[in-house]
Amino acid sequence: MVKTPLFKLEHLTICQQGTDRKPIIDDVSFSLAQGQHLGLIGRSGCGKSVTSHAIMDILRPPLFRKQGRAILQGQDIYTLSGTEKRRVRGQGIFCIFQSPGSALHPALTIKQQMMEISTVIDQDQAATSDVIEYAFDRMQLPIRCLEQYPHHLSGGMKQRVLMAMALLLKPRFLIADEPTTGLDVLTERDVLDAMEIMLEETQSACLFISHDIRIVKRVCPDLLVMQNGKIVDRCTRDELTYRDRAETTREIIDAMGVA
Amino acid sequence: MKLLSLRATPLGLNTGIILIGCLLLVAFFGENLAPHDPNKMDLVRRLEGMSWTYPLGTDHLGRDVLSRLMSGTLLSLGAAVMTAVSILLIALPIGLISAMFGGWVNHLLMRITDIFLAFPMIIFSLVIIGFLGASLNSAIIGVALAWWPSLARLVHTLTTDALSKDFVLASRQCGIGPVKLVTRHILPQILPPLFVVMSLEMASILLVLSSLSFLGIGAQPPEAEWGAMLNEARPFFTERPGLLLAPGLLISLAVMGFNLLGEGIRHKLDNRSPFRW
Amino acid sequence: MRSFILKRMATAIPTLLGMSMLGFFMVALTPGDPVEMELRRLGVIFTPDQVAALRQEYGLDQPIFKRYLDWLIRLLHLDMGQSIASGRSVIEEFKTHLPLTLTLAALSLALSILLSALFGITAALTRSKVLGSFVQLFSIFMVSIPSFWLALLLLFIFALSLEWISLLGSGAWYDLILPILTLSLGSAATMGRLMRDRILAVMSEDYIRLAIAKGLNPALILHRHIMKSILPPLVTNWAVTFGALLGGSVIVENIFNLPGLGQMALQAVFERDFAVLQAYLLFMGLIFFTSNFIADLLNYWLTPHFREQSSPQGAIE
Numbered sequence: 001m002v003k004t005p006l007f008k009l010e011h012l013t014i015c016q017q018g019t020d021r022k023p024i025i026d027d028v029s030f031s032l033a034q035g036q037h038l039g040l041i042g043r044s045g046c047g048k049s050v051t052s053h054a055i056m057d058i059l060r061p062p063l064f065r066k067q068g069r070a071i072l073q074g075q076d077i078y079t080l081s082g083t084e085k086r087r088v089r090g091q092g093i094f095c096i097f098q099s100p101g102s103a104l105h106p107a108l109t110i111k112q113q114m115m116e117i118s119t120v121i122d123q124d125q126a127a128t129s130d131v132i133e134y135a136f137d138r139m140q141l142p143i144r145c146l147e148q149y150p151h152h153l154s155g156g157m158k159q160r161v162l163m164a165m166a167l168l169l170k171p172r173f174l175i176a177d178e179p180t181t182g183l184d185v186l187t188e189r190d191v192l193d194a195m196e197i198m199l200e201e202t203q204s205a206c207l208f209i210s211h212d213i214r215i216v217k218r219v220c221p222d223l224l225v226m227q228n229g230k231i232v233d234r235c236t237r238d239e240l241t242y243r244d245r246a247e248t249t250r251e252i253i254d255a256m257g258v259a
Numbered sequence: 260m261k262l263l264s265l266r267a268t269p270l271g272l273n274t275g276i277i278l279i280g281c282l283l284l285v286a287f288f289g290e291n292l293a294p295h296d297p298n299k300m301d302l303v304r305r306l307e308g309m310s311w312t313y314p315l316g317t318d319h320l321g322r323d324v325l326s327r328l329m330s331g332t333l334l335s336l337g338a339a340v341m342t343a344v345s346i347l348l349i350a351l352p353i354g355l356i357s358a359m360f361g362g363w364v365n366h367l368l369m370r371i372t373d374i375f376l377a378f379p380m381i382i383f384s385l386v387i388i389g390f391l392g393a394s395l396n397s398a399i400i401g402v403a404l405a406w407w408p409s410l411a412r413l414v415h416t417l418t419t420d421a422l423s424k425d426f427v428l429a430s431r432q433c434g435i436g437p438v439k440l441v442t443r444h445i446l447p448q449i450l451p452p453l454f455v456v457m458s459l460e461m462a463s464i465l466l467v468l469s470s471l472s473f474l475g476i477g478a479q480p481p482e483a484e485w486g487a488m489l490n491e492a493r494p495f496f497t498e499r500p501g502l503l504l505a506p507g508l509l510i511s512l513a514v515m516g517f518n519l520l521g522e523g524i525r526h527k528l529d530n531r532s533p534f535r536w
Numbered sequence: 537m538r539s540f541i542l543k544r545m546a547t548a549i550p551t552l553l554g555m556s557m558l559g560f561f562m563v564a565l566t567p568g569d570p571v572e573m574e575l576r577r578l579g580v581i582f583t584p585d586q587v588a589a590l591r592q593e594y595g596l597d598q599p600i601f602k603r604y605l606d607w608l609i610r611l612l613h614l615d616m617g618q619s620i621a622s623g624r625s626v627i628e629e630f631k632t633h634l635p636l637t638l639t640l641a642a643l644s645l646a647l648s649i650l651l652s653a654l655f656g657i658t659a660a661l662t663r664s665k666v667l668g669s670f671v672q673l674f675s676i677f678m679v680s681i682p683s684f685w686l687a688l689l690l691l692f693i694f695a696l697s698l699e700w701i702s703l704l705g706s707g708a709w710y711d712l713i714l715p716i717l718t719l720s721l722g723s724a725a726t727m728g729r730l731m732r733d734r735i736l737a738v739m740s741e742d743y744i745r746l747a748i749a750k751g752l753n754p755a756l757i758l759h760r761h762i763m764k765s766i767l768p769p770l771v772t773n774w775a776v777t778f779g780a781l782l783g784g785s786v787i788v789e790n791i792f793n794l795p796g797l798g799q800m801a802l803q804a805v806f807e808r809d810f811a812v813l814q815a816y817l818l819f820m821g822l823i824f825f826t827s828n829f830i831a832d833l834l835n836y837w838l839t840p841h842f843r844e845q846s847s848p849q850g851a852i853e
Contacts, residue, residue, distance in 0.1 A: 058748050060740065082754075090751025097749070102742040107764045107841050116760070120751045149841040165750065374554035377828075378821040381783025382801075389805035389813040390566045466682050470787055473684045476805050489684070497703065500692050507685035515680035 005031035006205050007173050012068035014054055017061065024050055024063065026229040032205045039220035040209045041252060047229040048209045049098065052177045056095050057085060072173060090120045094171035098178035100158035104150040110161055111146035117168045135167040139194045156187035163198045174204040180215060192218065213252055225249045272523025278516030286336050289329035297322065297330040297483055306499050315505050319495055328509055331483030338399055339465045343457055345403035346410055354414025355441060358422065372408035380405040381467060388476050398477035402467055413456060414449065421448040458521035462514045469510050485510050540836055548829065556611065559818045560604050563810050617811035621803065626815045629800060637796035640712065641781040644719035648777060651724035656731025678725030683784055687718045687791045704793060715788040723777050730773055734766040768835045775831035779824040
C-alpha cells in the first residue's frame with residue numbers, strides 16, 4: 001500500500017469535560033488510502049462510535065477533543081470554519097450511523113429526506129429525482145417507499161435508505177458505524193450486499209466499525225483493533241490467525257469462534 | 260461571563276438558594292427585626308420618601324413600608340406554602356390511586372381532572388373566590404382547586420413509570436401489600452421529581468396569589484401581604500409611584516428564587532446536550 | 537380527517553357535560569339560600585312561608601338532578617339568567633364585554649408567539665455567550681415579574697415619565713398597546729423557554745446528527761427538521777397560553793381600565809353576582825376548550841406519521 005493517504009487521523013484524544021478520568025479516546029492515529037476499506041473492531045463501549053463522531057466533528061458535550069488532527073486530502077477538518085466544514089460533510093465525509101431507527105426524521109417522508117440532498121450535491125430537483133430512483137433500484141428498495149414515513153420501513157430497509165443517501169452523496173470517505181446492529185442474519189446479509197454495491201459504485205474509502213469480526217472480515221482487508229480507547233493492534237485479515245496477535249484481538253477471535 | 264449565565268448553572272442554583280434562604284430568615288424573624296410596628300399609623304408622616312427613620316418611606320396611613328414588607332413575608336410565603344400543600348394533598352392521592360388501581364377508577368378520576376383542566380386556571384380560581392367571598396382563605400382554596408388537576412396528572416404519569424420498573428414488578432409478584440408498595444417503592448421514586456416541579460410551581464403560586472390580592476380579592480387590608488400592599492398603594496400611583504416599587508420587587512425576587520431553585524435542580528438531574536454544527 | 541374530527545368531538549361531549557355540571561353545582565352548593573339572599577338584598581321583610589312559596593316558584597324545591605336538567609335546557613337556549621348588579625341579561629352583558637377581551641387575548645397570543653420564537657431560537661442556537669446570557673437573563677426576569685407589576689412599570693414609564701399616553705386611556709385603539717405588551721412579554725418568556733428547551737432536546741436526536749452529517753445548511757435543518765419536531769408540542773402550548781391570557785386579561789383590564797369580561801367578572805366577585813360568575817366560568821371554559829380542540833386538529837394535520845400509525849401497516853418486507 002504505497003498510495004498517498006486520502007484521510008489521516010493523528011493523535012486524536014477525547015476527554016470528558018469536568019472529570020479527571022482518563023481519556024475516552026487516547027492518542028488514536030490511522031490513515032486510509034483512496035478506496036481503501038479499513039475495519040475497526042472492539043467490544044462495545046471501547047470508543048468506536050465516539051471515534052466516528054469525532055472524525056465528523058459532531059461530538060456531543062461534555063465530550064470534547066483535547067488534541068488531534070483529521071486531515072482529509074491535505075486539509076485539517078478541525079481548523080475549518082463552520083461553512084467550510086459543512087462543505088466537507090456529506091460529499092467529503094459521510095457517516096452511516098448505527099440505529100437507523102432513530103437516524104431518519106420521523107415526521108418527514110423518505111422522499112423529502114432524500115430530496116434535500118439536492119442542495120448538497122448541487123443538482124436540480126429533477127436530476128436528483130432520477131438519481132434517487134437509480135439509487136433505490138441499486139439498493140433494491142421499492143420506489144413506493146419514497147412516499148412513506150420511516151416507521152413504515154423495516155430496520156434493514158432504513159439502513160439501505162441511508163446507503164442510498166451515500167450513493168447520492170458519493171463521499172470520498174464513508175464511515176459505517178455498526179450498520180448491521182439489531183438486524184437478523186438474513187437482513188444483515190442483504191444490507192452487507194447493498195453496502196458492497198454502494199462502495200463499489202461510489203469508490204469511497206471506508207472505515208467500517210463493528211464488534212462482529214465476521215462481518216468486518218468480509219468487507220475489509222485491513223483491520224484495527226480498539227480497546228479502552230486505544231488502538232491495540234493493526235493487521236490484515238489474513239494475519240488474524242497468527243497466535244502472536246495482541247491479547248484483545250485473540251479474545252475477539254476466540255469469542256467469535258472464527259479463524 | 261459566567262456571572263451572566265444565571266440559569267442552569269450552579270451559580271443560578273446558588274442564587275436561588277440564597278434568595279429563598281434570605282426570605283425564609285425574614286419570614287421567621289422579620290416581625291422581631293422590623294424597625295417599627297408594621298401597623299402603627301402616623302398620619303402626620305404619611306406618604307414620606309426614604310429617610311433614616313423610614314428606609315423605604317411610609318404608606319398612605321403613615322405606616323413604615325419596610326416593617327410591613329418584613330412582617331408580611333411570613334404571610335405571603337406561608338399562603339403560597341399552604342396552597343402548595345393543599346394542592347399536593349388533593350393531587351397525590353388522586354394520582355396515586357388512579358395509577359395504582361387502573362381500570363375504571365383510573366378512567367373516572369382522569370376524566371374528572373380533564374373537566375377541571377378544561378377551565379383556564381386563574382378564571383377558575385376567580386370564580387371560586389366569587390362564590391366563597393373575597394379573602395385570603397378563599398384565594399388559597401380557589402387556587403388549590405384550580406391547580407390540583409395538572410399535578411394529579413403528573414403524579415399519575417410518574418407513578419405509572421415507577422410501577423413499570425422491574426424491581427417494582429418483582430416485589431409485586433412477591434405479594435407486597437399496596438401500602439408498603441407505595442411507601443417503599445413508589446414514593447421514593449416520585450417524590451424527588453415532584454419536589455422539583457413543586458419548586459417551580461411555588462413560583463407560579465406566589466404570582467397568582469399576589470395577583471389576586473392585588474385585585475383586591477385575596478388578602479384584605481390591613482394584612483401586610485405583598486400583593487395587598489400594592490393594592491392599597493394603587494390610589495397613590497401618581498402621587499408617589501415609589502410606593503409600588505418595593506413590594507413588586509420583593510415578589511419578583513421571591514418568584515425568581517423559586518424559579519432558579521427548580522431550574523437548577525432540574526438541570527442537575529438532566530444534562531443531555533445538543534449537537535453543534 | 538373527518539373521522540378524526542368526529543371521534544374527537546365524541547370524546548368532547550362527556551367533558552362538556554362535566555364542565556356544565558361543575559358550573560351548575562358550584563352555584564347550587566354555595567352556602568346560603570339564594571331566595572333568602574335575594575330578599576335580603578331587596579330589603580324585604582319576609583316570613584318562612586313567603587320563602588317557601590318563592591322557592592317553589594323558582595323550582596328550587598325540585599330534586600337537584602331535575603333542576604340541573606332544566607338549567608341545562610335553558611343554557612342550550614342561551615338563557616343564563618340575569619345579572620343582579622345591572623339587571624340586564626347575562627348574555628347581553630357578554631355581548632358588550634366579550635369582543636374586547638377576545639381581541640386582547642388573541643393579539644397578545646400572536647405577539648407572544650412572535651417574540652417567543654425570537655427568544656427561543658436565539659437562546660438555543662446562539663454561540664455568542666453574551667447574547668445567550670442576555671436572552672436567558674431577560675427571560676428569567678420576565679417569567680418572575682408579576683404581570684400587574686409589569687403593567688404598573690409600563691404605566692410609570694409611558695404615562696407618568698414620558699407622558700406619551702393618558703393614565704385613564706383615551707378610548708382609541710392604541711389603548712390596547714400597553715395591555716398587549718404586558719400580557720405578551722410574560723408569556724413570551726415562558727414560551728420562549730419552552731421553545732429553547734425543545735430545540736435543544738431535538739438537537740440531541742440522532743436524526744439531527746444525520747442531517748448534519750449530510751452537510752445540510754443549518755437554516756434548512758432548523759426550519760425543516762427541528763421545526764417539524766417542535767411545532768406539535770408548541771401548538772399545544774399555544775392553546776394553554778391562550779387560556780392563561782384570558783385569565784391574565786382580568787389583571788390588565790383592571791389596571792388599564794378596559795371594559796372587558798375580566799372587569800365584569802371582577803365586579804361580579806365583589807357583588808357576589810352568581811349568575812354572571814357562572815356564565816363567565818362556562819363561557820371561558822368553552823372558549824378555552826375550543827382553542828384546545830383547534831390545537832388538536834392542527835397537530836393532527838402536522839404529524840402525518842402519527843396519523844397513519846393508528847392503522848398498523850408495518851413493514852412491507
